[in-house]
Amino acid sequence: MWRHVASNFLSIAVVVLVVVAGVVAWAQRQYVGPGPLADAICYKVPSGAKLWQVAEGLEEKGAVASAYIFKVGADYEGKAGGLKAGSYLIGPGASMQEIVGIVAGSGRSTCGTEINYRIGVAAVDIIVRELDAATNRYVERVKFDPAVDAVPQDYVDLAEDSDARIRITLAEGVTSWQVVEALKRADFLTGEAGDVPAEGYLKPDSYEVRRGSERGALLAEMGQRQRAAIDALWAERSPDLPYDTPEEALVMASIVEKETGVPEERPVVASVFVNRLRQGMRLQTDPTVIYGLTEGRGVLGRGIRQSELKKETPYNTYVIDGLPPTPIANPGEESIRAALNPAETKYLFFVADGTGGHVFAETLEEHNANVAKWREIEAQQKATDGN
Structure with a gap:
C-alpha cells in the first residue's frame, strides 16, 4: 500500500513539476516576446513610484499583458530597484524585458x-x-x-x-x-x-x-x-600648416566660422587664409575688425566704416600682419577641421555671390571682377527692397 501511495505521489510530483516548468517557460516567453502595444506611447514614471505601480500602469495602458509577469521579470533581472523617474517613449510591440530596460535605464526622458x-x-x-x-x-x-x-x-x-x-x-x-x-x-x-x-x-x-x-x-x-x-583634430592635421600650435589653429577656425555659413565652403575659405599667410599677405577679414570694435559683446549691427578699417587694433587684420591674438568666436568642429585640413587651392580672394555663398579667385583682377558683380547684386537687392 505504501509503495502504491509513494508511486502516486511521485507521479503527481512529476506532473506538478512539468506543469510548473511549462508555466515558467510560458511566462518567460511572455516576458521576452513581443508585447501587445499597437501604437507607441509616452509613459511617465513619477518620482518615487514603486515597481508594482509602474507595472499596473503599464498594464492599464496596454503596454504589457501581465503586471505580475512584468514585476517578477524585473525582480529576476535585478532591476526592480532601478526605476528612474521620467517620461519614456515605448514603441509598438516592445517586450516587457525591453520596457524594463527603458524605465530602469539611464533615466533620460525620451519623450514628453x-x-x-x-x-x-x-x-x-x-x-x-x-x-x-x-x-x-x-x-x-x-x-x-x-x-x-x-x-x-x-x-x-x-x-x-x-x-x-x-x-x-x-x-x-x-x-x-x-x-x-x-x-x-x-x-x-x-x-x-x-x-x-x-x-x-x-x-x-x-x-x-x-x-x-x-x-x-x-x-x-x-x-x-x-x-x-x-x-583630437590637432592630431589629424595636415602637414606644413602656417601655424604651429592648437591655439593658433583655433584662431583660424574662428575666422573661418565667421566668414561662411556654408559647410562645404569651410575648407576652401580656410585655404584662402592659409595661402595668404604663406605668402606674407595680410588676412584682411571683416569679422576680425568687428571683433576688435565690439570685443565680442554682441553684434555690430551696421556696416564697417572706412575709418574703422584703418584704425589699429590687435584684431584689425587690414592693419596687422598674421593672425589676431585670440579667437574671435567659438568655432564648431567642422570649422576647426577645416582650419587643420584646408583644401588645396591657389585662391587668395573671395567675395559674396548673392546666394549665401562666395566666389573665389586666384588673382586680384579676377577678384575685382567678382566684386563688381557683387556690387550689382547689392544694388538690385536694395532697389527691390525699396519697392
Whole structure:
C-alpha cells in the first residue's frame, strides 16, 4: 500500500513539476516576446513610484499583458530597484524585458516636454515642444526671446513639469561673452557664471541639463568638450600648416566660422587664409575688425566704416600682419577641421555671390571682377527692397 501511495505521489510530483516548468517557460516567453502595444506611447514614471505601480500602469495602458509577469521579470533581472523617474517613449510591440530596460535605464526622458534654450549669434530664444508619440515628431508649443518678450504663461505651466527635459544649444560662432550673458538669464540654472571664459574655448553643442544645474559647472563642461575636440583634430592635421600650435589653429577656425555659413565652403575659405599667410599677405577679414570694435559683446549691427578699417587694433587684420591674438568666436568642429585640413587651392580672394555663398579667385583682377558683380547684386537687392 505504501509503495502504491509513494508511486502516486511521485507521479503527481512529476506532473506538478512539468506543469510548473511549462508555466515558467510560458511566462518567460511572455516576458521576452513581443508585447501587445499597437501604437507607441509616452509613459511617465513619477518620482518615487514603486515597481508594482509602474507595472499596473503599464498594464492599464496596454503596454504589457501581465503586471505580475512584468514585476517578477524585473525582480529576476535585478532591476526592480532601478526605476528612474521620467517620461519614456515605448514603441509598438516592445517586450516587457525591453520596457524594463527603458524605465530602469539611464533615466533620460525620451519623450514628453522638452525645453530648448538656444543661444545664437544674433538672438537667444526658448522653444518648448512635446513629442507626439504616434508620429515620433516634436510639436512646438511655445517660442519666445527671454531678453525682450514677456514670459508666456504656457511656458510657466510647461516648465513646472519636473520631468521636462532641458537642453541648452550653443550655435557655432557665438562669443564667450554672449554665452555667459545668456546663461545668466536662464531661470532654471543656479550659481554664478564667474569670469567670461577665454574666447574660442566653449564648444558649440547641445547640453542636457537638469533644473538647478550650476552655471559654472556647465561652462566647465563646455570648455572640456571644446579642448577634447581641438586635441583630437590637432592630431589629424595636415602637414606644413602656417601655424604651429592648437591655439593658433583655433584662431583660424574662428575666422573661418565667421566668414561662411556654408559647410562645404569651410575648407576652401580656410585655404584662402592659409595661402595668404604663406605668402606674407595680410588676412584682411571683416569679422576680425568687428571683433576688435565690439570685443565680442554682441553684434555690430551696421556696416564697417572706412575709418574703422584703418584704425589699429590687435584684431584689425587690414592693419596687422598674421593672425589676431585670440579667437574671435567659438568655432564648431567642422570649422576647426577645416582650419587643420584646408583644401588645396591657389585662391587668395573671395567675395559674396548673392546666394549665401562666395566666389573665389586666384588673382586680384579676377577678384575685382567678382566684386563688381557683387556690387550689382547689392544694388538690385536694395532697389527691390525699396519697392
